[in-house]
Amino acid sequence: MPSISFEDVSYAYVDNNEAFLALEHIDLKIADGEFVCLVGHSGCGKSTMLNLLAGLARPTQGRVSIDGLPVEGPGPDRSIVFQSYSLFPWQTALGNVMFSFRQTNKGVSREEARHRATELLAQVGIEAAANRYPFQLSGGMRQRVAIARALAVDAPVMLLDEPFGALDPMIRRKLQELLLELWVDGGCCKTAVFVTHDIDEALILADRIVFMEPKHIVRSFDLPRTRTRSVDEVAADPQVQDVKREVLRLFDATSPEREAVL
Ligand code: ADP
Ligand code: MG
Numbered sequence: 001m002p003s004i005s006f007e008d009v010s011y012a013y014v015d016n017n018e019a020f021l022a023l024e025h026i027d028l029k030i031a032d033g034e035f036v037c038l039v040g041h042s043g044c045g046k047s048t049m050l051n052l053l054a055g056l057a058r059p060t061q062g063r064v065s066i067d068g069l070p071v072e073g074p075g076p077d078r079s080i081v082f083q084s085y086s087l088f089p090w091q092t093a094l095g096n097v098m099f100s101f102r103q104t105n106k107g108v109s110r111e112e113a114r115h116r117a118t119e120l121l122a123q124v125g126i127e128a129a130a131n132r133y134p135f136q137l138s139g140g141m142r143q144r145v146a147i148a149r150a151l152a153v154d155a156p157v158m159l160l161d162e163p164f165g166a167l168d169p170m171i172r173r174k175l176q177e178l179l180l181e182l183w184v185d186g187g188c189c190k191t192a193v194f195v196t197h198d199i200d201e202a203l204i205l206a207d208r209i210v211f212m213e214p215k216h217i218v219r220s221f222d223l224p225r226t227r228t229r230s231v232d233e234v235a236a237d238p239q240v241q242d243v244k245r246e247v248l249r250l251f252d253a254t255s256p257e258r259e260a261v262l
Pocket of ligand 2: 046047048161
């Protein structure tokens, strides 16, 4: 499975000839098979980091690479679930997932693709909506089709930008478990970069939490890799709870409202 590296990466958005620096001198290495959660207040550059990894943007300075090769565009080695991720409106939920499956599994029969896509829709809990078109689905259901579609790609790198944000807690918990199952993938972990606002979600999923403030990485927190990633274990593990306290302190210390008050 691939490793990821950001070396002295800066990124500026340019609008109407005005440049806005969103990332400045970022250095980050993510090991093979590591699950990293990026956390931090809105606007600190988390999505920009993922866009660079997805190949949807190129660094203004520095280098983003996967297994030593610079990222030059999107590729089948990376599956993405982004907030703005959209489905093909002219295909049903099933059609959308089948399409992704066949993209990365060339030569697979239509029947096999249908079978696998149906399985994935069942795993995200919406098999009953397989034949509906995106306009006939609620926002949460569309998001679950998008997740099933990313899972169908089965790429060695997974990039997820607040994928479970709009879902209710029960479904969210189920999908977190499903994601962990797919990440482990028979003992050989994929490399995952997951953006979330939810500290508890990060504590369950991550091997490492990377905390950002605007433009910069502030700190990294390692979590015990060997722990069981269940809600109960996370709540009971003193080492994990120490990390939680420290991350919450950082959230507080970097709050934009705080600056306004001080
Ligand atoms: P996050 O995902 O952490 O909320 P983003 O990576 O989306 O943050 O944005 C980082 C910064 O870049 C923010 O200040 C945001 O306003 C700015 N930004 C994001 N997209 C654009 C854009 N297309 N043009 C100009 N500025 C942008
Ligand atoms: Mg974002």
